[in-house]
Amino acid sequence: MIKAILIFNNHGKPRLSKFYEHYTEDTEQQIIRETFHLVSKRDENVCNFLEGGMLIGGSDYKLIYRHYATLYFVFCVDSSESELGILDLIQVFVETLDKCFENVCELDLIFHVDKVHNILAEMVMGGMVLETNMNEIITQVDAQNKMEKSEVNQDLTYSLFYLPV
Amino acid sequence: MALKIVKGSIDRMFDKNLQDLVRGIRNHKEDEAKYISTCIDEIKQELKQDNIAVKANAVCKLTYLQMLGYDVSWAAFNIVEVMSSSKFTYKRIGYLAASQCFHESTDVIMLTTNQIRKDLSSPNQYDTGVALTGLSCFVTPDLARDLANDIMTLMSHTKPYIRKKAVLIMYKVFLKYPESLRPAFPRLKEKLEDPDPGVQSAAVNVICELARRNPKNYLSLAPLFFKLMTSSTNNWVLIKIIKLFGALTPLEPRLVYSCVHVVKYLGLLAMSKILKTHPKSVQSHKDLILQCLDDKDESIRLRALDLLYGMVSKKNLMEIVKKLMLHVDKAEGTTYRDELLTKIIDICSQSNYQYITNFEWYISILVELTRLEGTRHGHLIASQMLDVAIRVKAIRAFAVAQMATLLDNAHLLTGNMQRNGICEVLYAAAWICGEFSEHLENPMQTLEAMLRPKVATLPGHIQAVYVQNAAKLFATVLKSQEGNTDSTAAQETSQLMIDRLPLFVQSANLEVQERASCILQLVKYIQKLQQKDVEIAEEVNALFAGELNPVAPKAQKKVPVPEGLDLDAWINEPPSESESEDEQPKAIFAKEEPKHSRPRHTEVDEKELARRREARKQEQANNPFYIKASPSSQKVYQDTPGVEHIPVVQIDLSVPLKVPGLPMSDQYVKLEEERRQKERAEKKKKEKKKRKEKRSGRGKKHDSGPESEEDITPAHQVDIVTEEMPEVNSLDILYFVPLADSEKLPVRSHRETPKSPAEDGDTENAALQEPKKKSTKEKREKKKDKDRDRKVYDIQGNLQDGSQVVVSVIFENKGDSFLKSMEFNVLDSLNSKLQRPDGSGPHDGLTVPFQLPPGVSNEARFVFTVQSIIMPQKLKGTLTFIVKNEDSSTHEKLDFKLHFTCTSYLITTPCYSDAFAKLLESGDLKGSSVRLEGVNMPFHHLLARICFHHHFSVVERIDSCASMYSRSIQGHHVCLLVKTSGQTVSIDAKCDEPTLLGNVLDEIKQTFSQC
Secondary structure, X not given: OEEEEEEEEOOXXXXXXXXXXXXXXXXXXXXXXXXHHHHHOOOOOOOOEEEOOOOOOOOOOEEEEEXXXXXXXXXXXXXXXXXXXXXXXXXHHHHHHHHHHOOOOHHHHHHOHHHHHHHHHHHEEOOEEOOOOHHHHHHHHHHHHHHHHHHHHHHHHHHHHOOOO | OHHHHHHHHXXXXXXXXXXXXXXXXXXXXXXXXXHHXXXXXXXXXXXXXXXXXXXXXXXXXXXHHHHOOOOXXXXXXXHHHHHOOOOHHXXXXXXXXXXXXXXXXXXXXXXXXXXXXXXXXXXXXXXXXXXXXXXXXXXXXXXXXXXHHHHHHHOOOOOHXXXXXXXXXXXXXXXXXXXXXXXXXHHHHHHOOOOOHHHHHHHXXXXXXXXXXXXXXXXXXXXXXXXXXXXXXXXXXXXXHHHHHHHHOOOOOHHHHHHHHHHHHHHHHHHHHHHHHOHHHHHOOHHHHXXXXXXXXXXXHHHHHHHHHHHOOOOOHHHHHHHHHHHHHHOOOHHHHHHHHXXXXXXXXXXXXXXXXXXXXXXXXXXXXXXXXXXXXXXXXXXXXXXXXXXXXXXXXXXXXXXXXXXXXXXXXXXXXXXOOOOHHHHHHHHHHHHOHHHOOOHHHHHHHHOOHHHHHOOHHHHHHHHHHHHHHHHHHHHHHXXXXXXXXXXXXXXXXXXXXXXXXXXXOHHHHHHXXXXXXXXXXXXXXXXXXXXXXXHHHHOOOOOOOOOOOOHHHHOOOOOOOOOXXXXXXXXXXXXXOOOHHHHHHOOOOOOOOOOOOOOOOHXXXXXXXXXXXXXXXXXXXXXXXXXXXHHHHHHOOOOOOOOOOXXXXXXXXXXXXXXOHHHHHHHHHHHHHHHXXXXXXXXXXXXXXXHHOOOOOOOOOOXXXXXXXXXXXXXXXXXXXXXXXXXXXXXXXXXXXXXXXXXXXXXXXXXXXXXXXXXXXXXXXXXXXXXXXXXXXXXXXXXXXXXXXXXXXXXXXXXXXXXXXXXXXXXXOEXXXXXXXXXOXXXXXXXXXXXXXXXXXXXXXOOEOOOOEEEEEEEEEEXXXXXXXXXXXXXXXXXXXXXXXXEEEEEEEEEEOOHHHEEOOOOOHHHHHHHHHOOOOEEEEEEEOOOOOOHHHHHHHHHXXXXXXXXXXXXXXXXXXXXXXXXXXXXXXXXXXXXXXXXXXXXXXXXXXXXXXXXXXXXXXXX
């Protein structure tokens, strides 16, 4: 099971937080800060796995993270998940973001965290990996966005139709 | 109503959307909290509006703020409102917000049940999807109970997108509402075989999670999972299944194999790929890979074998092969065993035996391999035996002994007569024993073994080699027997041949028949001559004279035909029948033997000859199979890059080991280990010294890296290594420092310096103290790096009678360990010898009569006998000792050098001025002089220094001029006249031994150049 997925930048600013277990907002912020401290002090050339972290920790849990340019992608998982599998999943996640945002950068995540959530929802559901096939993920995300767009257009047409002249 | 909508839309245009909020927060870095609180107020206003679009926008912003740590639970009801929107866009926003901030104690959740149910059954799959996703995050026991049925129905939805989500969420439902598990499980199990891989994966996921909690309930699914594992192409599913098996294996050990195998196989496959680029990183997993050889799965074993091939190094070859040999013994089924066998040979012989450091070991391995039953690679073993025996000269004696044993026990090998069976090695054995029969201990016995009637059952080509080599052996036996007075032995040997050979003459194999009859006739003739008491051994041996060299099959072709040479034309008359009888048999023995081109005696000029020689050398150098014995060609190998690594010529066997019976290669492994350990210890020492060197900034610097592959020297080169040792240790040169108290200092008491004795005395003391301190300090620095148990050595020379020198050594234990059983030994030179107690040999060490606890020092004295004292000399020595720690003790040694300077042979002897004058007048002394520039010290210091360091006494001193005297232990007089003007000091000296004088003056110069 995945316990939490965090994305924060090199300064520890959260760009996405998804907890699959309930914490109070304060605890969540604490977890993000602590995770940032744990991950950011590690060298680039060390492994991507990290055990410990008081809040999220427990002996069964570990942090699996990847660092891309200005962003850290951190997954907190228990022992039922394979480390390499999750690493691969992060890669799929990032590649999907890259496809959906066309050369994704931190700003995309800052302004469109809702979209990031929607993408993530197609990959992980309730802490369990739902889909690892990038094409499938993108297909579903695109289909939903298309639906949303048609709804907005509908909405606008409807409004304009009744607009007093 | 319509107007309301329009109003809502227009309002919305003026509201902040999420992007505006984010931008605003970024623009209010200083008062972020304040800005956000105004935003929250705005949001609260927006939520009060009826327009769902406005509400959704507000909820969307709240979701963002929630991430920043703001509590938004107060908006829960609004979130439910947005979730209930008929529009997917808003619904999604609502469900996202709910999934981020709803939890079991959120009371509005109970209001959502119906809405969620509605969404789950929506005709729009994305409505359903969004609802499932949201529910997966905030499902409560109540929701689970109420919706379990709906979700179960969705598990059979037509759309795989819904199916996979429904399957996955079932786990959450099971957690919150365990009663649902039993009715849902059959459907879940069904989903393992869903046509859609995504649904399959979800089912695997759920079952894996369930199995982690309660493994034994899921054992029955193992076969199903196994099927999935072998058929699935989805890595994620594979990983999950392996994880699942990990949970199941404690209950069902049989499962270990199936899943471990997949992983192992994949791991080994990956490793072999890594090996190509990063051999070092794979080598560290050698043990693991060796373990894989025990695996039940043959494909894993073969993979591991492949890996091993690439992993061997000089360091681990023996170990790896040893392990492989164990596997050979254990291996079931000849296919795998044969594979092992070829691998062993491949591994050992790769790159021209690059990794073999001990060929005796290799021969033993080959011999051990012959004991394999039913192998089809007898030929391979045989060719290796031949190759090694031919190419590695130093190994021949050993090889021959082994082969003789093989021949003796031939009956053990002849069980398998099929082609390429193990009996092929007899071919090699017979040939090696015949060809190198001079190394045989008991040629007669081997000859008998080769002529046993049972030989006739061997394949023809082997019999042929037997017959031919029996002839060679016969020649050797004759030679040894003819030296004896008793000629009957030789005749009996001939008789043996005559008795046994007819068996082969009758052979159905033409070659055997031909050779046998030829040799039979020859032996009969020999016997005839023997009966006439003619000595024929010489002539018989001439038949097989000359050494066979292996040459590549095409080597001859590459030699260019000189211009003007017609190879087809007869140069001389066609040869008579008696021509070169001794060359013929040779050509038959070795397959590798090139065809002799026709003898040509063309006249070629020197230049052409040289050119051809060059070409040939080139050819030989480039052809690693072309081995020459002559030293000149050896040089060629060593000079040519690429071939130098061929260990053939470099091997200098130490005393060959005599192994009775069949050899055990294991002992070589042990020997090799010991040897390496020793080497490593030495190397460590060297390295320490090197470091020390760097610290003190003296001496040449070496690269000191971690022990690398190349550092391992072949066993047979150990000699060279030890020879180099003292060189490296030259830093340990120990100085002779005369010690004031041990010398009884005649200097002070008998010195005849009338002026300012008090003052002189003081400075003398100072001078005496200073250098001593200095030298000790210096050495201490040098030793400091030695982390453990090292000693400070101070050597004081002392002189007694004409030919004896006493060396005092201070041993100081600088380490933390206890040192004991110290043995001091010096390699005697012709001139100087360490005096050892009666009865001990010239190479025995002297036991140091004390032990050293940590931090303690003690002095020991050793007496040396010196013949000539006119030259300085250095003696190499070793101190061996046992380092004892709490838990272990190791034997270590320290190399050092003793530097006997000429000065140390001088004894401070007082001399009165009139005697001194008489001595100078005698005219027996020869003069010499030396100038010292830039000596910046008071004159009396200078004199004190000479007195102290070089054992002189001042005879007379007048202003800046002084006369000094010393005497050697052998009675040479040394007189000095020291004058100083400014910074220049000139020393005129006279002595009855000019060489001694020269050296003493050099040493004085040295002393002053150091200050």
